[in-house]
Amino acid sequence: MKAYYYDNVPxxxxxxxxxGRPVPPxxxxxxxxxxxxxxxxxxxxxxxxxxxxxxxxxxxxxxPTLLPNYExxxxxxxxxxxHEDEEIRYILAGGGYFxxxxxxxxxxxxxxxxxxxxxxxxxxxHRFTTDEENYTKALRLFKEDPKWxxxxxxxxxxxxxxxxxxxxxxxxxx
Ligand code: KMT
Ligand code: NI
Numbered sequence: 001m002k003a004y005y006y007d008n009v010p011x012x013x014x015x016x017x018x019x020g021r022p023v024p025p026x027x028x029x030x031x032x033x034x035x036x037x038x039x040x041x042x043x044x045x046x047x048x049x050x051x052x053x054x055x056x057x058x059x060x061x062x063x064p065t066l067l068p069n070y071e072x073x074x075x076x077x078x079x080x081x082x083h084e085d086e087e088i089r090y091i092l093a094g095g096g097y098f099x100x101x102x103x104x105x106x107x108x109x110x111x112x113x114x115x116x117x118x119x120x121x122x123x124x125x126h127r128f129t130t131d132e133e134n135y136t137k138a139l140r141l142f143k144e145d146p147k148w149x150x151x152x153x154x155x156x157x158x159x160x161x162x163x164x165x166x167x168x169x170x171x172x173x174x
Pocket of ligand 1: 060077089096127128136138140
């Protein structure tokens with residue numbers, strides 16, 4: 001996984017948008033975002049899931065031919081949102097980008113490839129896009145019943161209990 005500040009240059013979301021400024025692992029830790037590199041190691045993925053009490057999962061293949069309403073879905077994934085539970089994403093094939101908001105509300109881009117596993121805390125603002133290859137196969141793991149509903153960022157989500165809880169755990173010790 002490569003992490004860097006998003007360049008904010010308008011244009012195709014599927015391009016790298018690399019500002020050339022890397023984001024150190026400590027900065028991701030400070031956001032409660034965790035990464036593991038586990039290529040071809042479903043056993044380890046399962047162990048992480050079990051140890052964190054995950055009960056549900058599904059597999060998604062994101063591509064123009066395999067995912068119905070691909071263009072629409074990719075737009076939805078890229079609309080800034082949060083989820084009310086912690087979620088794991090494990091890339092099985094292809095690649096893609098997860099953008100997460102840093103402490104100063106700047107976009108940090110995570111370049112994910114096969115074997116990358118991300119643990120995203122509940123309440124973090126983020127978005128996802130495929131890259132120029134238009135192909136991502138991923139395992140999506142959920143603690144409870146999948147809470148699919150992405151909550152789009154708004155004043156409402158700024159006041160969301162899970163968002164407030166996330167900010168408390170992120171910034172509480174400062
Ligand atoms: C999310 O949380 O935004 C997603 O699940 C995107 C698709 S999974 C690679
Ligand atoms: Ni999401």
